[in-house]
Amino acid sequence: MSRYDKYQDLRIEVANKVATVTLNRPDARNAINQRLIRELRTIWDDLADDQAVNAVLVTGAGDFFSVGGDVKAMSDRPGGDVLEEGEVHDPMISRRLVNRLLECDKPIVAAVNGDCIGLAATIALLCDVTVMSDQARIGDTHVSRVGLVAGDGGTVIWPLLVGVNKAKEFLMRGTLLKGKEAERIGLVNHVVAKPEVLDTARMIAQELADGPTWAIRWTKLSVNQIVKERVNHLLEASMALEQVTFETADHKEATLSFKEKRKPRFGGA
Numbered sequence: 001m002s003r004y005d006k007y008q009d010l011r012i013e014v015a016n017k018v019a020t021v022t023l024n025r026p027d028a029r030n031a032i033n034q035r036l037i038r039e040l041r042t043i044w045d046d047l048a049d050d051q052a053v054n055a056v057l058v059t060g061a062g063d064f065f066s067v068g069g070d071v072k073a074m075s076d077r078p079g080g081d082v083l084e085e086g087e088v089h090d091p092m093i094s095r096r097l098v099n100r101l102l103e104c105d106k107p108i109v110a111a112v113n114g115d116c117i118g119l120a121a122t123i124a125l126l127c128d129v130t131v132m133s134d135q136a137r138i139g140d141t142h143v144s145r146v147g148l149v150a151g152d153g154g155t156v157i158w159p160l161l162v163g164v165n166k167a168k169e170f171l172m173r174g175t176l177l178k179g180k181e182a183e184r185i186g187l188v189n190h191v192v193a194k195p196e197v198l199d200t201a202r203m204i205a206q207e208l209a210d211g212p213t214w215a216i217r218w219t220k221l222s223v224n225q226i227v228k229e230r231v232n233h234l235l236e237a238s239m240a241l242e243q244v245t246f247e248t249a250d251h252k253e254a255t256l257s258f259k260e261k262r263k264p265r266f267g268g269a
Contacts, residue, residue, distance in 0.1 A: 003046050009036040010043055011061070017054040017209040018202065019047055023120075026062030031070050032119055037097070040123065044100040055209035056104070057201055058127060059111035060120075065136065068118025071146055071258045095235050098153050101126050102224045102231070105217040107208040111201035112136050113194065117176070118146075122153035125161060126227070128220055130188040131201040137176040138187065142242070144174025147254035147266070151242030156230045161187050 004012040011022040021043060023030040032040070047056055060066050101108070101123065110127035116138045124130055124138070132138065140158065142150040149155075150171045158167035162185050169175070179191040192200050208216055245251055250266050257264035 003050065007039050007043065009033070010039045012043070014050070014052055016206065017052065018057055018205045019050065019053040019055075020057045020059070020202075021047075023058075023060045023066050026060075026064070028070075029064040029115075030060045030062070030066035030120070032066060032068060033070060037119075041097045041100060044104040047106060048104045053106060054213060055205040056106055056108040057111060057205040058108060058124070059113055059198060059201070060116075062114070064114040065110075065112045065116035065124065066120030067115060068120050068141070069146070071255055095231070095239070098122075098126065098156070098231055098235060099228070102228055103221075105221055107205070107216055107220055109201045109205040109208070111197050112138060112179075112188070113197045115176075117141055118154075119152050122157060125157045125187070126153065129190075129201075129204055131190045131192065131197055131204065132179045132182060132188045133194040133197045134179040134191050135194050136179055138179075138182050139174060139176035140171055141174035141176070143172055145254065145258070147248060147251035147264070148245045149238055149242040151235075151238035151240075153231075153235065155238045156227065156234050158187075160227065160230060 004010075009023070009025050011020075011024040013020045013022075023036065025031060025033070025036065030036075047053055107129070108127040110124040110130045112124055112130060112132040114133065114136050116124050116132075116136060118140055121138050121140050140150050140154040142148045142152075142154065150158075154171055155167075158171060161167075162170070166185065170177070177185075177187065179188070182188045183191040190200060250264075253266060254264050
């Protein structure tokens with residue numbers, strides 16, 4: 001039995017020392033639900049322990065990388081499809097996802113084949129190399145679309161990649177950036193035509209898988225100390241503040257307007 005048989009919303013295939021991890025809910029645009037977010041917390045440990053894997057490729061099934069959380073489900077209850085009924089939005093749980101991804105010593109290449117939004121954008125940007133389609137969009141819409149603090153990692157990684165003021169604007173406005181603009185400002189590494197995304201990302205992953213193993217892994221872990229320092233400073237506080245915004249009138253209005261397919265009317269106490 002493979003260590004990956006337990007995964008249902010992630011599809012994992014290992015060949016030539018490269019593990020391809022596919023977010024596999026194409027009918028839901030790979031939206032992140034309860035099961036998928038739990039699988040995204042554990043997959044990095046399993047990959048780190050797999051001696052047959054030297055590099056990882058992460059992508060999405062179908063036309064999307066992932067649209068992030070289920071906003072419509074959030075209109076019924078806080079946390080929507082991400083939390084169990086009555087479950088507290090525990091900052092430490094989200095911290096585990098981020099830390100396990102950063103502590104996986106094998107290089108991770110993200111193939112952003114389609115729109116990549118919210119938590120999905122955080123996951124892609126925390127990878128080591130990002131290859132993006134010129135037709136895809138990437139952004140964190142916690143604030144503009146859902147009325148929540150961008151607390152699950154966006155406040156950590158965006159300022160490191162594009163600078164403080166650009167990050168604040170993109171996060172507060174929920175800007176969706178097309179591939180070429182994301183590459184121009186240093187948010188992603190490479191932008192190619194959509195049909196070339198997976199092949200380009202796989203070529204980079206294979207090069208890393210065939211390279212000097214320990215030099216690559218320990219270089220990655222050394223640089224990731226910069227990101228982990230920011231995680232230690234920011235993530236618990238931003239996650240706690242995100243939890244508070246679940247109870248605001250603006251969040252309730254955001255989710256209701258999304259469900260009703262209208263523009264939100266913000267400004268509630």
